[in-house]
Amino acid sequence: MLGFAVRRLLTLVPLLLIVSLVFFLMLRLGRGDPALDYLRLSQLPPTDAAVALARQQLGLDQPLAAQYLNWLSGAVRLDLGRSWSTGRPVMEEVLHFLPASLQLAGAALLLVMLVGLPLGLLAALYRDRWPDHLTRAIAFLGVSLPNFWLGFLLVLLFSVQLGWLPAMGRDGPASIIMPAVATATMSGCVTLRLMRSSVLGVLGERHLVFARARGLPRRTILGRHVVLNAMIPPLTALGLHVGELLGGAMVVEMVFAWPGLGRYALLAITNRDFPVLQGFVLVMTLVFVLCNLVVDLAYAWVDPRIRFGTRAA
Amino acid sequence: MKVRLALLLVAVLLGAAVFAPWLAPFDPAETSLASRLLPPSALHWLGTDHLGRDVFSRLLWGARASMGAVAAILALVLALGSLVGATAGLLGGVVDAVLMRVADAFMTVPTLVLALFFIGALGTGLTNVVIAITLSHWAWYARLVRGLTLSLGARDYVAAARVAGATRLDVARRHVLPAVGGQLAVLASLDLGHWMLHVAGLSFLGLGLAAPAAEWGIMINDARPFFRVAPMLVLLPGAAILLTVLAFNLLGDALRDRLDPALAGHAH
Numbered sequence: 001m002l003g004f005a006v007r008r009l010l011t012l013v014p015l016l017l018i019v020s021l022v023f024f025l026m027l028r029l030g031r032g033d034p035a036l037d038y039l040r041l042s043q044l045p046p047t048d049a050a051v052a053l054a055r056q057q058l059g060l061d062q063p064l065a066a067q068y069l070n071w072l073s074g075a076v077r078l079d080l081g082r083s084w085s086t087g088r089p090v091m092e093e094v095l096h097f098l099p100a101s102l103q104l105a106g107a108a109l110l111l112v113m114l115v116g117l118p119l120g121l122l123a124a125l126y127r128d129r130w131p132d133h134l135t136r137a138i139a140f141l142g143v144s145l146p147n148f149w150l151g152f153l154l155v156l157l158f159s160v161q162l163g164w165l166p167a168m169g170r171d172g173p174a175s176i177i178m179p180a181v182a183t184a185t186m187s188g189c190v191t192l193r194l195m196r197s198s199v200l201g202v203l204g205e206r207h208l209v210f211a212r213a214r215g216l217p218r219r220t221i222l223g224r225h226v227v228l229n230a231m232i233p234p235l236t237a238l239g240l241h242v243g244e245l246l247g248g249a250m251v252v253e254m255v256f257a258w259p260g261l262g263r264y265a266l267l268a269i270t271n272r273d274f275p276v277l278q279g280f281v282l283v284m285t286l287v288f289v290l291c292n293l294v295v296d297l298a299y300a301w302v303d304p305r306i307r308f309g310t311r312a313a
Numbered sequence: 314m315k316v317r318l319a320l321l322l323v324a325v326l327l328g329a330a331v332f333a334p335w336l337a338p339f340d341p342a343e344t345s346l347a348s349r350l351l352p353p354s355a356l357h358w359l360g361t362d363h364l365g366r367d368v369f370s371r372l373l374w375g376a377r378a379s380m381g382a383v384a385a386i387l388a389l390v391l392a393l394g395s396l397v398g399a400t401a402g403l404l405g406g407v408v409d410a411v412l413m414r415v416a417d418a419f420m421t422v423p424t425l426v427l428a429l430f431f432i433g434a435l436g437t438g439l440t441n442v443v444i445a446i447t448l449s450h451w452a453w454y455a456r457l458v459r460g461l462t463l464s465l466g467a468r469d470y471v472a473a474a475r476v477a478g479a480t481r482l483d484v485a486r487r488h489v490l491p492a493v494g495g496q497l498a499v500l501a502s503l504d505l506g507h508w509m510l511h512v513a514g515l516s517f518l519g520l521g522l523a524a525p526a527a528e529w530g531i532m533i534n535d536a537r538p539f540f541r542v543a544p545m546l547v548l549l550p551g552a553a554i555l556l557t558v559l560a561f562n563l564l565g566d567a568l569r570d571r572l573d574p575a576l577a578g579h580a581h
Contacts, residue, residue: 013422015417015418016483018414018415018418019418019421019422021428022415022418022419023418026430026431026434026435100536125569126400140559141555141559143558143560143562144506144555144558144559145508145555145558146510146513146517146551146554146555146558147510147514148514148515148517148533149533149547149551149554149555152533152540152544152547152548152551153548153551155540156540156544158546160544240554242423243422243423243424243426244401244424244425245430246425246426247423247424247426248425249426250425250426250429251425251514251517251518254517254518255501264361265429266429266518266519266520266537268433269429269433269437269520270437270519270520272433273433273550277430277433277434280426280430281422281426281427281430284422284423284426285422285426287422288421288422288423288426289421
């Protein structure tokens with residue numbers, strides 16, 4: 001198991017290298033002269049001398065390869081450079097905003113699992129009866145809702161009309177409810193439908209007939225044979241949903257003034273603050289990739305065929 | 314039945330988008346301080362916003378921006394994905410390895426984070442939003458096309474065409490692309506709603522069209538300060554987004570049922 005974990009971890013290294021290289025080139029070969037952006041953000045007049053000095057200070061006069069290696073050697077030492085607009089280390093700033101974003105995405109993930117999986121099971125067990133029809137309709141609506149707009153709807157109902165929940169900020173456990181619901185809805189609905197079809201697949205298998213024949217109680221069959229097996233596909237897909245949740249959380253943050261990475265990244269985008277953009281995309285990718293690694297490991301733990309590289313068809 | 318409903322909805326939305334300049338009763342950008350925040354009336358069907366602009370006209374023009382953006386993304390993603398995928402699949406070797414590693418890199422980053430990054434690199438504006446969403450989604454299509462190209466390339470009729478003297482380009486154009494088309498159509502129709510939501514989300518963040526323009530996402534952002542006094546200004550553009558995404562998803566579902574029952578589990 002440990003060997004599998006190490007192998008999977010090692011395959012991430014070249015992937016992350018390619019990611020960082022591709023996105024480094026995108027920024028450098030993109031629009032305009034970064035030195036001018038730097039001067040604008042530092043509120044210095046863009047005279048010829050100032051531009052030349054900025055180029056030298058930022059290392060922009062060096063060949064691209066050298067610039068990339070410089071950035072990379074910093075990144076492996078957890079130094080992502082300094083923000084052009086604030087002058088503070090990017091790592092420090094990202095780590096300051098990251099916890100709130102992770103908290104929101106994490107709460108949403110929990111909702112996806114705690115609501116999506118049981119409702120999916122329910123829909124499958126009551127196939128073609130009203131719980132199935134109802135969840136189908138809800139899921140169809142849910143995957144079409146813009147998350148930020150759902151946020152406004154929730155505020156209108158629960159803050160403005162009913163006054164039950166705070167409309168914005170991150171203050172106490174009640175404040176995370178609406179942002180988490182708005183972030184989780186789409187992935188939750190997809191998970192619900194996936195769980196439904198997975199349960200239906202398992203229900204059709206022959207070992208269940210045998211379990212019934214052995215006289216096992218319905219409750220045992222459902223719990224041990226159906227639910228555990230059926231949860232594998234939706235749980236695997238959860239790894240991908242993490243990406244959706246991380247991105248979605250950043251938009252929803254703007255509705256609820258949730259103090260996460262959303263606002264920070266938005267500022268970096270409009271400012272064209274390159275070190276921040278690079279650091280931001282790297283950290284988010286790392287979080288996403290690590291979450292998928294955890295899912296993979298959990299999966300391999302449940303299903304030994306994966307661990308030994310003999311994937312079943 | 315499902316197909317008809319989906320087609321009808323999409324047709325209505327497309328009609329609104331194409332004929333917005335003739336259908337809209339008012340200039341979407343024309344402000345009038347005398348008629349601010351009016352309720353719906355015979356003159357202003359859906360009322361006016363905080364600058365006295367006609368909401369109905371702005372919604373129509375918003376359809377134009379949104380549908381235009383999604384159509385452009387569709388065309389660009391299909392073109393880029395097919396080009397890269399077919400190149401990798403047909404040429405193989407080093408080209409294939411390099412292209413697929415780059416595709417892997419693009420698939421490693423969450424799509425919205427990736428789109429945000431590209432807007433940072435390219436600058437804001439609707440065109441750059443379209444490019445950013447294209448760049449964050451092409452890789453899935455390249456993978457699909459490459460896989461199909463490889464499996465089709467192993468078929469006897471393709472080998473026969475090659476033996477008969479057809480060039481690789483001929484094979485790609487005559488035999489591979491038509492077979493790939495159906496699969497691409499299914500995948501793309503399931504993604505249309507997803508792209509619409511991305512466009513709306515990025516516009517809502519203020520990264521798309523600039524403020525005076527009529528686009529659903531930015532209309533919601535514009536109306537935020539007046540949310541408590543005039544919630545309809547937020548609710549209506551959102552309902553327009555919802556309706557459009559619903560129509561796309563309905564269309565995708567219907568196409569999938571009809572063309573490719575095997576893809577029934579596809580989910581983003």
